[in-house]
Amino acid sequence: MRIKTLKKYGLRWTLGLLLTVVAVLQVSGALRIDAIERMDTFFADLRMRLVKPVLDPRIVVVDIDEKSIAEVGHFPWNRKIVARLVTQLTEHYGVASAGFDIVFAEADNTSGYDVLEQLAQREMKDVGGFGARVAAMKDALDYDGLLVKALEDQPVVLGYNVAEDQRKGKLPDPFFNTDTLNGRELPANTYNGYLANLDRLQDAAATGGIFTALPDPDGILRHTALLMRIGDGFYPTLSLATAAVALQARAITPLWETNVAELSARQRANGGLDTLLMFVGQKKAPMRIPVGENLSNLIEFRGVGGPKGGAFTYVSAADVLAGRVGKEVLADRIVLIGTTAPGLLDLRATPVNSAYPGVEVHANMIKSILDGRFKVRPDYADGVEALQVGVVGVVLALALGVMAPLPSILLAAAMAGAVFGFNYWTYTEMDWVLKMAMTLVLIAAVFVLNVAWGYFFEVRRNRGLVSRFGEYVAPELVAQMAENPEQYNMDGESRELTVMFVDVRGFTTISEGLTPKQLREYINLYLTAMSEDIRSAHQGTLDKYIGDAVMAFWGAPVHFSDHARRGVATSLLMQASARRLNEDFIARGWPELKIGIGLNSGLMHVGDMGSNIRRAYTVMGDAVNLGSRLEGITKVYGVGIAVGEVTRAAAPEFAYRELDLVRVKGKNEPVAIFEPVALAPEVDAATLHELERWHLALAAVRAQRWDQAESLLAELQILSPQRGLYALYVERIVYYRAHPPGENWDGVTTFETK
Template sequence: MGVLYVMGWVPSDTVARLDNLWAGERMKLEKPVLDPRIVIVDIDGKSLTEFGRFPWSRNVQATLISQLVDHYKVATVGYDISFPEPDTSSGYNVLEKLSQTELKDVPALRQRLQELKPMMDYDGVFAGALQGKPVILGFNLSPDQIKGTLPKPLFSESDLNGRELLAYNAPGFEANVPVLQQAAAGAGSFSVVTDPDGIVRTAYLIQQVGEDYYPSLSLATAALYMKARAIKPYMTETVDQLSQAQRDSGGFDALTILLPGNIQRLIPVGEAMSTFVQYHGIGGPQGGSFRYVSAADVMTGRAPAALLKDTVALIGTTAPGLVDLRATPVNPEYPGVEIHANLIKSILDNKFTQRPDWASPAEALTILLVGLVLSFTLSALSPLRAIALGVVVLAAAVGANYYMYTQLNLIFNLAMLVIVIVSVFVVNVAWGYFFEVRKGAALVSRFGEYVAPELVAEMAEDPEKYNMDGESRELTVMFVDVRGFTTISEGLTPKQLREYINLYLTAMSEDIRSSHQGTLDKYIGDAVMAFWGAPVSFNDHASRGVATSLLMQASARRLNQDFIARGWPELKIGIGLNSGLMHVGDMGSNIRRAYTVMGDAVNLGSRLEGITKVYGVGIAVGEMTRAAAPEFAYRELDLVRVKGKNEPVAIFEPVGLVQDVDEATKRELDRWQQALVAVRAQRWEVAETVLDELRALAPERGLYQLYVERLAYYRAHPPGEDWDGVTTFETK
């Protein structure tokens, strides 16, 4: 089986993940050494504090470039940032429009604007700073838009003499505004290649857009630094020596960089003109091979001059909130700009790790020989000597693999060889195999009724991580209930009621388990209880819960259409959602037990489900859920003190994903928030005016009518100056 896997005939995601894990550990074993040629100019928290929030206006970027090139004498600048939109932050466009409309009779204004235009045209200021300077801008490949101007391509299909170069062909791009691109020395794509598991292991050095080929940001920056005259695809073998498969793929397996003095630098590339990223250290200011300098220190002249002179300066960001962090084999939160720095280092050092064409046959032969030798040898040895031999062979395999990587720059997979060594050893000592199988089967049996099948399969691959023991975790819990179920049950025959409730529970359960991989806790009559974050841990458990609640309301509306068509009562559901620290595990009595959650956060979730009826909404979530799922837009409902809790909590109704909310809804949410602020400030007239507007916009929304009634009560019974704006619920 091992031979079949390494030859590519029998795939295995598990083995591939193990190989990827070892590849990351192998890189982390190398001690990082600071490279003085490459410096990262970091738009960090300090820079944002001194120069304002990002994105900065282009005149600030002009200052940064002028300081780097003119003052600090850097050799090359690479921007891990693009500028696809014009910069209108100076207000010049508004003033110019006024001078042509309302203030057109003020000739002095037009004259003064013409005088100020060179200063207020921030794109022009930035372009002036870029002109004649060794600056490479960044651009992003896009699947669905064409924006900005691309740089001059490295070459086109017509330059390949009829051959086909298989590179990633992007349908679109988000490049830089023309005035900036024309002023810059060039541009390169900062798009990265993300593997199916979300990890960046390889990078495209060349990408195609239409019939033209463009460099990556790292390749373009390194080429400018080395004063390269041209970059072309290259065949390391002659056409006659190529296999048929190589001929079919064009035969290009390298890039050649033509340097001054007709020196050629070859860069080996793999599929789609890609190369492995060789990471040095875990990244960041304290864990990599590259020095970080705050952009604020550069612009104010505080940075040491010797640190930047004659270097490649890569401009990027590690500031919290700007989200330029990537998952890599060495660090799940790796600065994106440092990926380009590692690639530039490899180009400058002319040192690339690569997987040779003969790697798979060599791995297959090694597995076959080691497996046969161990199979015959271990059975003839005593247990102690068998253990010693297994350890020695395993250590030799790991050591040889590490040596070939660090000294010969060759990548060989190791996981299958290790699996074969361990498997042969385990089989010879005759233990573990059936134990592991039974453990996986037991896990499937125990959790199968709670979680989606794909989660059970994932858990079965590593059953040691999962059990039903009690523990405390940050989770999100959901309670769902049918409105007016007693009336519904009275209006249906027993058979109809069974079908009604079965259709409803099936739809809700599928939304919970299949769509967002929640854990289905229990049915309580017509009610449903579920939670996210256990047994499989999700960092985005709150987001999954909110997304599921919106999906369930949509499913309920779809079901309701079917029910009404059948002449059945209307279906409406209320959903309460809350996040927080909960106790989760196998709980119950000696007679019956269940995998469930308990705690104050769970109780609040239950209360929120009941509260939806008061506010006339379908979903109510707690403030911790809202904070943990910021990608959704919310309507704040109230500050409440539920029964059993002394501290008030804010409750919200999720409206949808922020990017999906239309402008009309956004305006309605803003006006509603104004009304809520006015109520809490006891400005009854203001609140009433806004509420009247909102009721005219959405007369069906019961929330607005509720607050109108409250206003009438507060006016008749003023709550007093010490009122905290909290609504107290004395019942569940």
């Protein structure tokens, strides 16, 4: 019985256990799979978003918001206003500390004192008393001096940036420098330069703090340094400096692990550093602040940020200046002065919000310092994760192989829920940052292996086809392709196809006449209508959007022998849709919508093309280039659609108006171009008469019978005065009379531009 069981389940068990071994190697660090690392980052971001914020009244953001800019004036404000803001916060409201997420690197000359002084020395020096009056105004008009007075002996921290190979302004005193490390190496983010505050402003402030953000390689901000090295000094970031001033810290020093044999991986990465010690006031026991690699810590983002984020109180700077904020809101609070106004560019991409106020980055770190709680990855995290993976893998590998599908699904789901719940609990209650992606992937892998691998691979194959072609072709075609997926692929090949290019006329003028929101709705409505006409009505393949332009083709990936007919029919339908949209746009007071369409048929290369970075299912070739040129030519002839002679020949069921013989840029051979009018049976007698007279006029032009051509064109302009094509040829006749084309003229119009 045991041998029979082994024969039946042995291979599944073995494969499941092998997957478990691979998972253990990954979480222990012996193996590194980048995809798993990225998944761990995703789950870590998700976990942070799931934690509900709790308002912390100890930290308040004084927001230079749109209301403040409307009341006080455009930002940056002059230093007189900033000085008044500082005085309000420190003397009127009595804040514990105030950190500026702003740098004052340039002198403030907005008072106009420099101009007055020059007048007193030059043009107005002979005016009695003028120089003395100007000198008497110096203190009142020295806005930087006013800010210096406001900063003196107040718990205010000025922010500044680090930089490379640039030194501007003055740095505050470092917390410590390399001389105090007794020869130890302390890895840190190191810079040679800085963009700091004016000397006298920094001298007057309590200290300064760095507010430079260091996002991860994917552009998301997840960590922030507590200290950075500039030259030989170690300087605090704005969050640490502001918290230290509020807590009246006497000093901050590094604490080293003395037993080298017991150093953890984190400590080894920091040269043996264990924590920072902050000596607060008269307390004997210092606050301990754990630090990660490069003296950085994980930021615990709370809420989505902003006034309605739920984690911190926001007050408008205008209300602070006017004294409209209750004293109980700001008294003895830690205040950060920053901005959430969209145009002031102090928004960061974070795990919880792609436009997170930069000032709240510091607020979150200050909260962690005050609480003495930091989200850290414990030194034994690898062991915990390896044990978790091992237990889950062995249980599932042995159990799922012998279980029915429904119990297997329930067990796998329960395991995944337990792993996520344990991870979330350790994060919120223990402050551990553990990884779980490998465990979840292992659950999925073992489940697929033992229960649904055949079904899964079949569905994945069909889904792959839908994924590859679903954005390009109509849903019904994708369903047809999914029935025989082996017949379709994205490999390059040559086919007879029809390509279309569509563009909006005068789009620059349209965009200038609409607000960004209106322009977005305008272009979305237009692109939606055009795409539906291409995909749904005549089952075309939507290639790409190029700004306001659209590219599509017919005949691939599903072959149509009547691809030209479908293309022409679609172009007529799209012009009708454009007219319908235009009525709606004009009713809204929006600019008029007109589109030009170029259509051409011929041999084209079609397939998955591009680079290793980005690829697309598209078409290329001379026939494609001609289609693009025809779209541009529609503007010249004042028509909505221009098709090549191959397309016309392949779709004879339509009535056409021949436009010209042209030689486009990049091609030597002339081609005839046409405007499709409608399906031939649907053309009324009046239109047929107009087409007949036009073609007689065109023949007269080519035969250089100018009088006959002018007479016919005059008749046509009476029939259709709005048609620009007739006016174009009248102008050409005038030119040809003055500059005869000669007896050997072939009637071809050459275009030298695209």
